[in-house]
Amino acid sequence: MKAAIIYTSITGNTEALAEEIYQGMISKGIEVDFIPVDDLDYDMLPSYDVIAIGTYTWDNGDLPMEMEDLFTAFEEMDMKHVTTGVFGTGDSFYPYYCGAVNLFRDMLFVHTNLAVTLKVELTPQVSDSKRCEKFCDRLMGQLVTA
Amino acid sequence: MVQPDQPLTKIKLLNPTYPNKSTGLINGKSSGLLNWNDIAYPQMYDLYQTLLSNFWKAQEINMQDDIKQWDYLTEIEKDVFLRINTQLASLDSLQTPTMSHVMDYVTDSSFKAIFAVISQQEAVHNESYSYILSSLVPLREQNERFDQAKDDPIVRKRNQLILDSYDAFREKPTPQRLFELAINSINLEGIYFYAGFAFFYHLARQQKMLKTSTMISYIQRDEMQHAYFISQFIRILLTENPELNTEENIQFVYTTIDKAVQNEKEWANYILKDIDGIDLEEFHGYVEYLANKRLRQIGLDNYYEERENPMAWIHVFSDEMLNETKSDFFEQKSRTYTKVSSSNGFDEL
Numbered sequence: 085m086k087a088a089i090i091y092t093s094i095t096g097n098t099e100a101l102a103e104e105i106y107q108g109m110i111s112k113g114i115e116v117d118f119i120p121v122d123d124l125d126y127d128m129l130p131s132y133d134v135i136a137i138g139t140y141t142w143d144n145g146d147l148p149m150e151m152e153d154l155f156t157a158f159e160e161m162d163m164k165h166v167t168t169g170v171f172g173t174g175d176s177f178y179p180y181y182c183g184a185v186n187l188f189r190d191m192l193f194v195h196t197n198l199a200v201t202l203k204v205e206l207t208p209q210v211s212d213s214k215r216c217e218k219f220c221d222r223l224m225g226q227l228v229t230a
Numbered sequence: 231m232v233q234p235d236q237p238l239t240k241i242k243l244l245n246p247t248y249p250n251k252s253t254g255l256i257n258g259k260s261s262g263l264l265n266w267n268d269i270a271y272p273q274m275y276d277l278y279q280t281l282l283s284n285f286w287k288a289q290e291i292n293m294q295d296d297i298k299q300w301d302y303l304t305e306i307e308k309d310v311f312l313r314i315n316t317q318l319a320s321l322d323s324l325q326t327p328t329m330s331h332v333m334d335y336v337t338d339s340s341f342k343a344i345f346a347v348i349s350q351q352e353a354v355h356n357e358s359y360s361y362i363l364s365s366l367v368p369l370r371e372q373n374e375r376f377d378q379a380k381d382d383p384i385v386r387k388r389n390q391l392i393l394d395s396y397d398a399f400r401e402k403p404t405p406q407r408l409f410e411l412a413i414n415s416i417n418l419e420g421i422y423f424y425a426g427f428a429f430f431y432h433l434a435r436q437q438k439m440l441k442t443s444t445m446i447s448y449i450q451r452d453e454m455q456h457a458y459f460i461s462q463f464i465r466i467l468l469t470e471n472p473e474l475n476t477e478e479n480i481q482f483v484y485t486t487i488d489k490a491v492q493n494e495k496e497w498a499n500y501i502l503k504d505i506d507g508i509d510l511e512e513f514h515g516y517v518e519y520l521a522n523k524r525l526r527q528i529g530l531d532n533y534y535e536e537r538e539n540p541m542a543w544i545h546v547f548s549d550e551m552l553n554e555t556k557s558d559f560f561e562q563k564s565r566t567y568t569k570v571s572s573s574n575g576f577d578e579l
Contacts, residue, residue, distance in 0.1 A: 094273055095462070095527075143280055144549060175523075176539050177454055179548030190567035193574060202579040207526040209536050215579045222577050 086131060088117040090124055091138030092150050097173040097207050101216070102138040104208055105171065108220035109136075121150055126157050129166075134223055135196075136169045137188055145180025147187055155188065158195050168192045169223045171202035199223050232257055232471045234406040238335040250339070255463070255470055256405055258337035269340040271466065278340070281347045281455055286448045288358035293365040296441040300366050303438065306504045311439070312367065313501060314426045316379040319359035320389065321418055326352040328396050332411070335403050344459060351452045358445045384500050388493045391486075392418050405467075409474050412464045413483055417490035420457035420524045423450070424517065424544065425498040431544050432508055447547040454546070461527040483525070484533050491521045491534075516541045 089106055093099035102118070109116045117132075129135070142148045147155060170189055174182035182203040192198040200222040204212050244262045251268045252260035266275050303311065329349035333342045363372045379385055395414040399407040427450055434443035468475040494517050502508050518534035525533055572578045 094276075096529075142276075143283065175454070176542065177450070177545045179546055179551075186569070187567075190570055191565075193570045193576070194567060198570075198576045200577045200579065205539075206523055207529075209526075209532060211536055218577070218579055222579075 085114065085133045086117075087114050087134040087136070088119055088128075088132045089136045089138065090119045090121055090154065092121045092140065092148055093138070094140055094142075094148070097204075098138050098140045098171075101171055101173055101202075101204055101208050101212075102136075104213065104216045105136060105138070105220060108216050109224070112220060112224060114224065121154055124154065126153070129157055130161055130163060132166055134167045134169075136171065136219075136223060137192075139170070139172045139184045139188065141172060141174045141178075141180065141182055141184040145178065145183025145186075147184045151184065151188075155191065158191060163196045166196045167199050167223065168196040169198070169200040169202070169219060171204070171219060173204045173206060173208075176205055199225075232405050232473050234409075234471075234473050235404050238403050238405065238408070240334050241337060252338035252340075255338050255341060255467055256336060256408065260337045260339060262339060264339035264343060266340065270338060271340070273462075274340045274344060277455070277459055277462075278344055278347065281344065281351070281452075281459075284351075284448070284452055284455065287354060288361040288445060291441050291444055293362070293441050296362075296439045297365050299438055307433070307438075310429060310501060310505060311433075311442075312363075312371075312375045313378065313382075314429055315359050315362060316375045317382075317385050317501075318423065318426045319356055319376075320379050320385070321392075321422055322352050322356040322359070324389070324392060324396060325349075325415070325418060326356060328411070328415070331400065332408070335408065341463065348456050348459065351456070355449050355452070358449065362442055362445065384497055388422065388497055391489055391493065392422075405471060405474060406479075409464065409467060409479060410482065410486070412460050412467070413486050414490075415460050416457055416464075416524055416528070417487060419453045419460070421487070421490045421494055421517065421520060423453055424520060425494055425501060425513070428498075428508060428513060428516075428541065428544055429502060429505065432505065435507075435543060444547065451546045457524065458527065461524070464528050480530065483528065483530060487521050487524060488533065491517050512540050516544070 087109060089102055089109075091098055091102040093102070106116055106118050137154070139151050140148060170185050170192060172182045172185040174185075180186070185201055185203055189198065189201050200219055202215060202219045204215070208216070238256055242262070245259070246261060248259040248261045250261050250263045250265050251270055252258040266278075269275065300308070326349050329345050329352060333345045336342055336345065363375070367375075392414045395407070395410050399411045427446060430439070430443045430446040433439045468479075495514050498513050498517070499510055502510060502513065515537060516539070519537050519539055522532040522534050522536070525531065
């Protein structure tokens with residue numbers, strides 16, 4: 085099985101969350117590629133069984149600019165066989181809390197086998213590690229039963 | 231190596247022999263010329279753009295609805311409304327000159343530019359409080375209300391925490407005092423506004439004084455970007471100047487933010503005590519939740535009990551509420567994804 089975490093981060097919050105998810109997946113014995121989106125080789129995308137996408141939200145609930153190509157790639161390539169999860173960090177004082185997670189969610193639901201989404205307020209807190217674990221379980225669990 | 235207590239020198243406007251891209255936030259070598267394409271922290275350009283895209287002005291908001299509603303507010307609501315208005319105005323009055331003052335000592339031109347924009351926005355906020363007042367009460371009463379804010383012992387005590395730090399930097403602008411000023415700026419913009427915000431959004435929940443709360447929402451949106459910028463400023467300042475990144479200074483952050491938290495609770499107890507529908511205990515929890523967020527933004531740990539947002543209705547209005555349209559990636563191409571949720575067979579955590 086091949087898994088990847090593809091993420092972008094500006095303050096380090098989403099990166100911290102990505103690392104926690106990475107550790108969670110590793111501890112389940114899964115081999116995971118940990119890829120900042122700027123280093124992504126897009127041709128590799130369809131070769132993964134599982135992809136977790138991590139994104140912060142910019143401005144008014146928008147996608148960060150560097151995630152737009154990834155978003156388009158999922159729409160244009162055949163990714164139906166890939167199990168996906170999307171996670172992100174945001175600030176609930178804004179009207180579209182983790183808006184970019186929602187945008188990915190709605191698209192991934194159509195173009196992939198979406199298993200799970202996860203939103204965290206700013207830097208992950210202690211109570212978030214349980215949710216990270218669930219996120220990993222759900223991402224992997226889906227595959228076992230499939 | 232930076233001496234935390236060695237005064238920073240006021241920077242010359244131009245230093246032609248130095249590079250445009252500054253070698254440091256403070257005490258750096260910088261020509262003084264700004265080319266946004268060649269800056270030390272490129273993410274600052276995005277932040278600058280976001281600040282500018284938030285641009286608004288008070289005069290664009292028609293106060294007619296609020297003028298009509300004003301007469302239907304209770305005497306208590308009117309009193310609290312005016313007190314909070316002048317108290318917030320006095321906070322913004324401190325922030326406008328302080329943000330421009332800091333510019334003289336920060337060597338990175340991109341940061342200077344952002345401080346200039348923040349200072350401008352604080353001036354707009356200040357004006358918006360005047361604009362609201364001028365719509366509702368005569369000048370004589372406005373002045374009485376400002377005098378009331380100046381004389382109020384609780385307001386004075388709150389402001390003193392900030393003033394002491396800002397004045398200390400004015401007197402002797404050292405790196406240490408710049409760091410302390412930045413922490414107090416987080417207190418001012420990131421904590422001290424929220425009892426006031428709670429009151430105006432509470433009125434908005436009852437469909438009262440919505441034009442005022444529209445302005446408050448714009449102000450909150452700006453203040454959130456300011457607090458975010460200052461938190462980035464602090465992180466970069468401490469990273470570039472490890473002499474400032476000490477145990478004592480980390481403790482200073484916790485202690486100082488806790489002072490602001492206690493002041494904000496005290497202020498809320500005083501100003502919101504007669505307002506039905508705002509639970510003061512809940513608000514205390516809210517202030518702690520808020521302070522935890524500010525600490526995590528600076529890269530520190532939660533200081534208070536970890537909790538969910540207890541007053542989620544205190545937030546910036548959405549575009550739909552403000553009748554604005556989005557122009558972004560999703561408008562350019564016609565993407566029409568249906569909103570899905572966990573009922574569609576995946577988990578939302």
